[in-house]
Amino acid sequence: MFSTRTAALLLAAVALLPLGTPARAAPPPAPPAPPSTPSAPFPPSSPSWEIDTPDQVLAPRVYTPTAAEDAVEPRDAAEGTYALVEHVPLDEVMTRVACSKQAGPYQRAVERWLKLTVDGKQSAADCKAIRAFQRQQGIQPAIGFAGPVTWARMQLVAARKNPNARKKCPVRTHRVACVDLDRQLTWVQKGTKVVFGPVSMRSGRAVHPTRKGWHTIYWRHKNHVSTLYNAPMPYAQFFDGGQAFHAVYDSIHTTVGSMGCVNLTVADARRLWGVLKKGDRVYVWGHRPGT
Structure with missing residues (x-):
């Protein structure tokens, strides 16, 4: 039962409350946390040969570099950076196979280039022919695996005499930097004369493609x-x-x-720097294999 003593205690507690005190408002919601900034340009688990320099979406802040900046030449790459080292299956490296039995990511393209049966399957004849090319070009390990280094070297060897034999890059009286995504090659031509290259390059991946069509060197x-x-x-x-x-x-x-840029070796980028000028035209076409 509700006793007289309990009622008295409740009345006393109410009497102690200040009169006219408004109810306290609920605190406002906390503002959303700002988006986090990545502390590294790539996930720690990424293999070193997949790392790119991804500022390909937003244009950089354009300004005129000082004479002191222009006087400094970028450092050279470490010795061996661009060595023709094929990306072969790990299990075949560990067991030191003499001839790969696995089909590589560029199997059909390599078979086609070597005029072999194009079926995308590795055979003893395929391995023998691929391995002979690898040894000729100094590609290691030469175990006949149709990887990206072997394929890229084939494109470069075939294009050296006349990279624009298929007339995919428009001929103009002024300089045109040609970017062939199909063969992952770039060169510069003025009229029909090639004034730089061809050289191997790396273009954008599927989700960050190098944009096609006409462009202009603007900075x-x-x-x-x-x-x-x-x-x-x-x-x-x-x-x-x-x-x-x-x-x-x-x-x-x-x-x-890459994340969209046309990646080159330091030596090739340095030579291209001496060929192109602000205002020169760039033409991009094709489709990067595997994307």
Whole structure:
């Protein structure tokens, strides 16, 4: 039962409350946390040969580099960076196989180039022919695996005499930097004369493709650093938004493409820097194999 003593205690508690005190409002919701900024340009689990310099979406802040900046030449890549080392299956490396029995990611393309039966299946004859080409070109390990290095070398060897034999790059009286996504090659021509290249390159992957069509070199920065990930982009020559020709300090022969830029070796990017000027035209066509 509700006793007289309990009622008295409740009345006393009410009497102690201040009169006219408004009810306390609920605290406002906390503002949303700002988006986190990645602390590294790539996931820690990424193999080193898949690393790119991804500031290909937003155009960089354009300014005139100082004379002191222009005077500094970007550093060379470490010795062996661009060695023709094929990406072969790990189990075949560990067991030291003499001839690979596995079909590589470029099996059909390599078979076609070597005029073998194009079936996408590795045979003893395929391995023998691929291995002979690898040994001729100094590709290691020469075990007949149809990987990206072997395929890229075949494209370069075939294109050296006349990279525009198929007339895919428009001929103009002015310089045109040609970017062939099909063969992963780039060169510069003026009229029908090739004034640079061809050289191997790496274009954008499926989700970050190198944009096709006509472009113009609008900004050059010899010692550019990625504005998103603080990654070096030596001899950068921007032609569309954040996409540029530039050197990378890792292999350009990978099954994974760049984040949109045309990646070159330091030596090739340095020579291209001396050929192209602001205002020169760039033409991109084709489709990167595997994307």
